[in-house]
Amino acid sequence: MTTGQAVPVPASVSPHAQQWLSIPKAESTYPAQDDTAGWLAMIEQADSAIATQFTSQPLPVSTEDETIAGVPVFVVTGPGVADDDRRIHINFHGGGLIMGGGAVCRAMTGISALSAGLRTWGVDYRMPPLHPFPAALDDAMAVYRAALEIREPHEIVVAGGSAGGNIAAALLLRAKDEGLPMPAALVLNTPELDLTESGDSFVTNAAYDNLLSSLREVNELYAAGQALDEPYLSPLFGDVTGFPPTFLKTGTRDLFLSNTVRMHRKLRNAGVEAELHVGEAMPHGGFGGAPEDQELDAELQRFLTRHTAQH
Numbered sequence: 001m002t003t004g005q006a007v008p009v010p011a012s013v014s015p016h017a018q019q020w021l022s023i024p025k026a027e028s029t030y031p032a033q034d035d036t037a038g039w040l041a042m043i044e045q046a047d048s049a050i051a052t053q054f055t056s057q058p059l060p061v062s063t064e065d066e067t068i069a070g071v072p073v074f075v076v077t078g079p080g081v082a083d084d085d086r087r088i089h090i091n092f093h094g095g096g097l098i099m100g101g102g103a104v105c106r107a108m109t110g111i112s113a114l115s116a117g118l119r120t121w122g123v124d125y126r127m128p129p130l131h132p133f134p135a136a137l138d139d140a141m142a143v144y145r146a147a148l149e150i151r152e153p154h155e156i157v158v159a160g161g162s163a164g165g166n167i168a169a170a171l172l173l174r175a176k177d178e179g180l181p182m183p184a185a186l187v188l189n190t191p192e193l194d195l196t197e198s199g200d201s202f203v204t205n206a207a208y209d210n211l212l213s214s215l216r217e218v219n220e221l222y223a224a225g226q227a228l229d230e231p232y233l234s235p236l237f238g239d240v241t242g243f244p245p246t247f248l249k250t251g252t253r254d255l256f257l258s259n260t261v262r263m264h265r266k267l268r269n270a271g272v273e274a275e276l277h278v279g280e281a282m283p284h285g286g287f288g289g290a291p292e293d294q295e296l297d298a299e300l301q302r303f304l305t306r307h308t309a310q311h
Contacts, residue, residue, distance in 0.1 A: 013292060014292060017282075021210060024210070036130070039128070055103070061113055063109070071123060076112075080117065089112070089304075091164065092123055093112075094163050095127075095162070098218055101124050109122025116297075116301065137174060141171060141175070156184060157186075161189035162189070166193060170238075173240075176242060184307050190249060191263065192256060193256075193263050195215075195228040195229075195233050196228045210253075212254075212284035235263075245275075245306075246264075247300055249278075257278075264276040
């Protein structure tokens with residue numbers, strides 16, 4: 001069995017994972033930076049396809065559409081979450097910093113809530129081309145401040161996958177700079193932490209990650225003229241001293257493998273407790289619900305149980 005690029009699929013992973021790896025990689029082309037209509041049309045088409053994928057089967061969750069500090073937030077509660085469990089899992093969705101809003105965010109928040117086993121706030125942050133940096137980070141800060149008004153820091157988890165990992169890590173850098181307390185834990189799932197794409201895996205995994213290609217044009221659109229290595233844009237280059245315990249997940253085929261392992265080393269060198277989980281043959285974002293994903297969800301829930309206080 002091979003992918004569309006004739007990359008062998010290993011027998012070392014589950015049948016579900018093998019099927020996921022056999023999906024041909026879709027190559028992306030992007031409009032010119034100033035073609036706002038072109039970007040909006042591309043995003044709408046991509047979100048429609050993603051929504052079909054994520055909403056094909058209903059999830060065993062309840063979802064409330066709320067506005068918190070002026071930001072749309074989906075509050076999702078999964079099975080087994082007690083009414084008196086005060087813990088909040090603030091999650092930032094993926095989508096390359098331009099996609100994944102609205103209905104897609106709503107669906108992905110449900111998946112994140114099941115993975116974490118906590119009541120989850122899915123933040124529907126603003127994105128380019130209409131709202132470039134720092135709009136998303138401003139929204140993240142507004143929601144985090146609102147959470148701190150009703151919960152203690154030890155009751156809050158900040159999390160994000162892919163582009164959402166960028167927002168989550170940048171949020172903690174800015175919160176620290178503004179004197180806000182750190183949450184109980186940080187979760188970074190295959191995070192986009194380096195918009196300059198300087199890591200080794202951007203070359204070595206370019207042909208092996210069947211879900212993701214370089215996002216340089218998108219990163220430039222998001223940055224809106226700011227330097228891509230600025231820490232609020234590329235948190236890998238920020239000062240992570242004082243960060244909370246952090247859970248990091250990636251895979252051996254993930255284009256963002258270097259982002260994740262470099263951040264893990266940076267956290268450890270700063271004295272931060274950090275767990276790194278690397279999935280065999282796993283591409284960006286996981287295997288779409290394979291047993292390997294379920295194993296890592298169990299690891300995440302054990303991590304969050306250790307590092308959050310339930311009252």
